[in-house]
Amino acid sequence: MKQVANKDAILRINKEATWIEEGDLSHEVNESDGYALEESLRLKEKHGGEVVVCSLGPQRVKSVIKDALARGADRAIHVVADNVKDLGPFSAAQILAEAIRGEQPDLVMTGLQSDDAGYGQTGVILAELLGLPHATIVIEVDASGDALRVKRELESGWYQWYAMPLPALLTIQSGISQIRYATLKGIMAAKKKEIREVSPAAEAGPSGGHQRVTKVYFPHKTKQTQFLGDGDAKAGASQLAEKLRNEARVI
Amino acid sequence: MANGILVFLEHRDGVFTKVSLEAVAAGQQLGASLGQPVTAVVLSADATLAQGLADFKIDRVVSVESPKLAEYTPDGYADAMEQAVRALDPQFVVMAHTYLVRDYSPKLAARFQKGVISDCVRAAVDNGSVTFTRRIFLGKLDADVVSGGEPPVFATFQSGAYRAEGAERGGGAAVESMPVELGEVRMKPEPPFQEVKAAVDLSKAEVIIAVGRGIKGQEHIALAQGLADVLGGDLAASRPICDANWLPIDRQIGSSGQTVAPKLYIALGISGAIQHLVGMKNSGTIVAVNKDPEAPIFDIADYGIVGDLFEVVPVLTEELKKLKG
Ligand SMILES: Cc1cc2nc3c(=O)[nH]c(=O)nc-3n(C[C@H](O)[C@H](O)[C@H](O)COP(=O)(O)OP(=O)(O)OC[C@H]3O[C@@H](n4cnc5c(N)ncnc54)[C@H](O)[C@@H]3O)c2cc1C
Numbered sequence: 074m075k076q077v078a079n080k081d082a083i084l085r086i087n088k089e090a091t092w093i094e095e096g097d098l099s100h101e102v103n104e105s106d107g108y109a110l111e112e113s114l115r116l117k118e119k120h121g122g123e124v125v126v127c128s129l130g131p132q133r134v135k136s137v138i139k140d141a142l143a144r145g146a147d148r149a150i151h152v153v154a155d156n157v158k159d160l161g162p163f164s165a166a167q168i169l170a171e172a173i174r175g176e177q178p179d180l181v182m183t184g185l186q187s188d189d190a191g192y193g194q195t196g197v198i199l200a201e202l203l204g205l206p207h208a209t210i211v212i213e214v215d216a217s218g219d220a221l222r223v224k225r226e227l228e229s230g231w232y233q234w235y236a237m238p239l240p241a242l243l244t245i246q247s248g249i250s251q252i253r254y255a256t257l258k259g260i261m262a263a264k265k266k267e268i269r270e271v272s273p274a275a276e277a278g279p280s281g282g283h284q285r286v287t288k289v290y291f292p293h294k295t296k297q298t299q300f301l302g303d304g305d306a307k308a309g310a311s312q313l314a315e316k317l318r319n320e321a322r323v324i
Numbered sequence: 325m326a327n328g329i330l331v332f333l334e335h336r337d338g339v340f341t342k343v344s345l346e347a348v349a350a351g352q353q354l355g356a357s358l359g360q361p362v363t364a365v366v367l368s369a370d371a372t373l374a375q376g377l378a379d380f381k382i383d384r385v386v387s388v389e390s391p392k393l394a395e396y397t398p399d400g401y402a403d404a405m406e407q408a409v410r411a412l413d414p415q416f417v418v419m420a421h422t423y424l425v426r427d428y429s430p431k432l433a434a435r436f437q438k439g440v441i442s443d444c445v446r447a448a449v450d451n452g453s454v455t456f457t458r459r460i461f462l463g464k465l466d467a468d469v470v471s472g473g474e475p476p477v478f479a480t481f482q483s484g485a486y487r488a489e490g491a492e493r494g495g496g497a498a499v500e501s502m503p504v505e506l507g508e509v510r511m512k513p514e515p516p517f518q519e520v521k522a523a524v525d526l527s528k529a530e531v532i533i534a535v536g537r538g539i540k541g542q543e544h545i546a547l548a549q550g551l552a553d554v555l556g557g558d559l560a561a562s563r564p565i566c567d568a569n570w571l572p573i574d575r576q577i578g579s580s581g582q583t584v585a586p587k588l589y590i591a592l593g594i595s596g597a598i599q600h601l602v603g604m605k606n607s608g609t610i611v612a613v614n615k616d617p618e619a620p621i622f623d624i625a626d627y628g629i630v631g632d633l634f635e636v637v638p639v640l641t642e643e644l645k646k647l648k649g
Pocket residue numbers: 080081185186210462535536537538539561562563564565576577578579580581592593594595596597598599600603613614615616619631632633634
């Protein structure tokens with residue numbers, strides 16, 4: 074589970090123009106990762122076993138971990154590193170692979186994409202590094218038989234089921250199920266659960282420069298948008314009604 | 325020495341997808357700027373499909389063939405592409421950022437000890453070196469990315485980054501067959517299917533009022549419904565609204581929902597992530613209401629109001645009522 078900047082945060086670019094200013098930002102769990110956790114908890118409730126949460130990031134990611142433990146995860150591995158944004162998807166996956174390899178999981182679940190870097194790759198690379206078959210953009214998991222069956226979302230309203238042996242890795246799409254809230258009891262129980270801190274494996278260094286960000290900026294606008302109201306929402310609304318009728322002629 | 329641009333082409337039901345032709349256009353432009361040849365690669369059970377590329381301006385057309393490539397699997401495709409990339413030794417591997425490519429390309433790149441420069445919106449060549457631009461933070465920011473280290477560089481391009489019509493014709497390379505032996509394919513696909521026909525078909529709607537996470541709670545959907553009623557329009561939503569069951573899934577607009585092009589599209593509290601935009605960018609008049617002036621939705625809006633939708637919508641609804649008499 075990755076921690077990312079809050080979706081509603083107003084983003085500012087850092088002095089070096091290489092990332093965002095992180096200092097005063099609030100953070101939250103990456104959207105699809107919350108669904109990946111929920112799906113693991115549901116599988117555990119049906120089939121037994123244990124849910125282990127793993128997060129790579131600085132000390133602040135403990136809030137994501139604690140929240141996951143409060144919702145019902147059994148224990149956690151925190152790979153402590155400050156330079157996550159410089160890693161690129163391959164190095165991040167390498168570090169995660171070494172952190173969880175010893176657990177010999179039956180099933181690894183990740184989100185399908187991070188809402189900050191947006192590589193959409195870490196899970197798939199992780200599967201390759203762990204030698205596991207994978208499926209991406211999963212919206213239903215059927216683990217009742219011997220083999221795993223998963224429903225994948227395809228483009229424009231199409232779906233497809235895939236069967237594969239365990240152990241396997243799935244990247245989970247948002248909306249796979251409704252996410253539970255942490256209960257007070259869960260929050261209390263979480264205090265006693267193990268959070269093991271580890272360091273990134275030595276061989277997994279920065280990405281070898283094969284994907285280096287040189288500059289971050291606001292996209293150039295391509296369309297001339299008419300902004301209405303000039304900060305006054307209500308004035309904007311009346312102007313809009315008038316424009317829709319007399320200029321755009323859509324009413 | 326590694327040289328050339330390798331373009332991966334995706335096909336469905338025996339035809340190349342439109343975004344694949346966008347990838348061809350991207351590859352051709354990169355090739356022209358760098359003075360490097362372009363090779364197209366098609367994965368399938370036989371060479372029939374690759375023949376379809378005969379009239380494109382492509383230096384080589386390679387048909388990578390195995391019975392195991394008759395249907396898509398990430399194991400089969402990653403194995404086949406790895407062999408093609410090793411044999412053809414390109415400097416760049418260019419692909420469209422589709423669900424299929426997202427599914428196998430990171431696995432392919434990992435075999436070369438790297439990731440993919442994914443979801444690029446453009447590539448600029450300066451003095452022989454390439455800078456890729458990717459959208460990050462759900463489209464709110466752009467990042468320029470360069471690649472050092474050993475080739476090949478793997479890059480995927482967002483739908484719409486290049487124009488399919490921009491793929492140059494004329495040339496006519498003969499198809500070269502490359503039979504491959506693939507390893508074990510561990511996943512077994514069942515046939516793709518569509519859910520029972522959607523109860524609402526928004527593709528014919530003339531006016532759509534779409535709500536996003538800015539609507540805050542299911543109880544506020546009525547506010548948007550009120551506006552839709554005055555305009556005789558239909559309600560629609562971004563994905564998180566349908567994920568939360570505030571509106572049924574058949575009202576979702578975007579890459580995994582419906583594609584619409586009404587005369588008027590009003591987006592309330594929608595940030596404008598690419599997966600939403602692809603479903604509605606061809607609408608006639610686009611209106612966006614968002615409290616964040618930097619929200620990417622404004623980049624495709626004709627009219628924008630920077631402000632709180634809870635202030636805007638009641639006034640707009642009243643004014644429209646008056647205008648309609
Ligand atoms: C493979 C894949 C497929 C996807 N398919 C789809 C798809 O088909 N359709 C789709 O929509 N998404 C899809 N997504 C998700 C997409 O990436 C975005 O996460 C999603 O579109 C965001 O929805 P949103 O704009 O409603 O929410 P957010 O991004 O959270 O934006 C909410 C916006 O509301 C604004 N806001 C908040 N409060 C107010 C207020 N009071 N007044 C005015 N504005 C306010 C905020 O400034 C913000 O811009 C997909 C993602 C992936 C990875």
